[in-house]
Amino acid sequence: MTELPTDFRRPPGPDAPVPLGIDPETLARLVVLRDEYGSIVSLEKPSGRLAYFINDPFEVRRLLVRRHAKYVKGPGFERVKMLLGNGLIVSDGDIWRRSRTMIQPAFKVQNVHRLMTVMVECSDRRAAAWAKAAAEGATINITEETSAFALELILVSIFGDDYENRLLAAGSNPFEFLAKDSTRDLSVVMKVRELRKLLLEIIEERRQRADERFDFLSMYMQATDKNGVGFTDNELLDELITLVVAGFETSANTLNWVWYVLAGNPEVEAKVIAEAERFLPDVSAVNSENTTAMAYTQTVLEETLRLYPPVWLFTRRAREDDELEEYDVPPGTDIYLSPYILHRTAEIWPDPERFDPERFRLVEGRPKKDRPYFPFSLGPRRCLGEYFSFLEMKVHLGLLLPRFSMQRVSEEDPGLELAINLRSKQDILLRPSERH
Numbered sequence: 028m029t030e031l032p033t034d035f036r037r038p039p040g041p042d043a044p045v046p047l048g049i050d051p052e053t054l055a056r057l058v059v060l061r062d063e064y065g066s067i068v069s070l071e072k073p074s075g076r077l078a079y080f081i082n083d084p085f086e087v088r089r090l091l092v093r094r095h096a097k098y099v100k101g102p103g104f105e106r107v108k109m110l111l112g113n114g115l116i117v118s119d120g121d122i123w124r125r126s127r128t129m130i131q132p133a134f135k136v137q138n139v140h141r142l143m144t145v146m147v148e149c150s151d152r153r154a155a156a157w158a159k160a161a162a163e164g165a166t167i168n169i170t171e172e173t174s175a176f177a178l179e180l181i182l183v184s185i186f187g188d189d190y191e192n193r194l195l196a197a198g199s200n201p202f203e204f205l206a207k208d209s210t211r212d213l214s215v216v217m218k219v220r221e222l223r224k225l226l227l228e229i230i231e232e233r234r235q236r237a238d239e240r241f242d243f244l245s246m247y248m249q250a251t252d253k254n255g256v257g258f259t260d261n262e263l264l265d266e267l268i269t270l271v272v273a274g275f276e277t278s279a280n281t282l283n284w285v286w287y288v289l290a291g292n293p294e295v296e297a298k299v300i301a302e303a304e305r306f307l308p309d310v311s312a313v314n315s316e317n318t319t320a321m322a323y324t325q326t327v328l329e330e331t332l333r334l335y336p337p338v339w340l341f342t343r344r345a346r347e348d349d350e351l352e353e354y355d356v357p358p359g360t361d362i363y364l365s366p367y368i369l370h371r372t373a374e375i376w377p378d379p380e381r382f383d384p385e386r387f388r389l390v391e392g393r394p395k396k397d398r399p400y401f402p403f404s405l406g407p408r409r410c411l412g413e414y415f416s417f418l419e420m421k422v423h424l425g426l427l428l429p430r431f432s433m434q435r436v437s438e439e440d441p442g443l444e445l446a447i448n449l450r451s452k453q454d455i456l457l458r459p460s461e462r463h
């Protein structure tokens with residue numbers, strides 16, 4: 028490890044080096060470190076680099092909100108960077124700031140509302156497949172179903188008509204491998220590179236036709252920076268691939284867990300159904316007022332994200348000197364923050380393993396207490412798709428849950444797959460039947 032000054036304030040931690048990645052072993056190691064050394068731990072990685080694991084809600088917030096500019100994205104993102112180039116999730120500094128300012132207006136609430144019809148159509152398409160399975164007494168693979176739903180939704184939201192006319196023209200969805208293969212290894216990177224050619228053709232066709240459309244691609248193509256300059260083709264392609272990857276896997280995984288949890292919690296399920304029947308009695312009732320009124324469903328989604336935050340581990344690297352309340356952070360330090368561990372720390376969330384949406388109930392329109400909770404991150408780099416994802420999940424559940432009752436096929440715990448995203452280790456099978 029590099030020499031540290033003698034008055035350097037270092038958090039407690041083990042003497043022996045600790046390997047950290049983005050994998051199950053890392054989760055187990057971080058939990059042991061928290062139990063042994065407390066909410067801020069320092070360690071040395073086998074490379075000699077200093078790393079801190081921070082599980083203190085106050086320091087997590089401070090680092091992500093006020094101090095965010097002192098950090099860049101950390102280790103473990105190498106493959107993702109190969110996939111997403113300089114896209115929003117992986118870029119830093121001025122490149123990130125410019126892109127974020129250009130893209131943010133596309134995610135305004137009123138724009139997301141205009142995509143609600145797409146959310147309904149994608150839910151309806153699932154209903155057709157599930158009705159068939161129900162009639163045959165067959166099971167459905169809800170892990171694949173929620174992936175297909177969220178992938179189709181994000182692709183139609185980005186490409187509009189071009190999804191059907193251009194992306195599906197060759198007979199199948201060319202992005203499907205992203206849903207099937209959760210690794211982000213080199214073969215995935217190569218397939219995405221191939222796809223860039225097709226996306227560029229779509230962009231060029233649009234430039235020539237210049238007709239009126241509403242989708243993310245047209246909003247991204249019109250976006251300009253403070254000098255009136257738009258994205259180059261390469262920047263645009265990086266941002267489109269980023270939006271596909273960021274926009275489908277996280278929501279798909281959350282919905283996968285919601286269906287699993289609801290199938291094991293009939294009382295909670297009954298309340299979600301009652302709320303859906305009240306506010307979304309049919310497709311014509313799907314509007315922003317009614318989806319906002321689905322407050323109980325919102326708590327169910329929030330509690331699911333507490334237990335299963337798709338981005339379960341965040342990494343950062345200090346660009347410059349920083350300090351925590353009691354400790355120093357030298358430049359180059361790797362930082363590990365885990366919503367999964369923080370959300371399951373008993374002193375912060377009592378009885379943490381219990382699924383209880385009541386934790387998120389609003390009292391007089393306000394959260395019960397200030398919640399140490401960050402499934403969408405916090406601060407300037409907070410997720411841009413938070414509102415979009417809650418809306419898509421409410422529409423999906425609100426239309427499908429009152430119609431289909433789902434039985435678990437096995438009582439075995441599906442386990443956790445801890446990679447860049449937290450997925451279920453086993454695909455979850457459910458047996459649908461029509462309620463009415």
Ligand code: HEM
Pocket residue numbers: 115116117127269270273274275277278281332336337338341342401402403404407408409410411412413415416
């Ligand atoms: C349950 C669903 C979702 C969860 C839990 C989630 C979570 C997150 C988290 C934790 C980050 C920050 C990662 C980091 O800083 O290391 C992030 C960033 C981002 N998310 Fe989401 N996300 C979800 C859905 C979506 C959707 C549906 C979209 C798009 C439609 C989206 C677009 C983005 C983008 C563009 C960023 C990069 C923001 C930036 O760095 O400035 N997300 N998301």
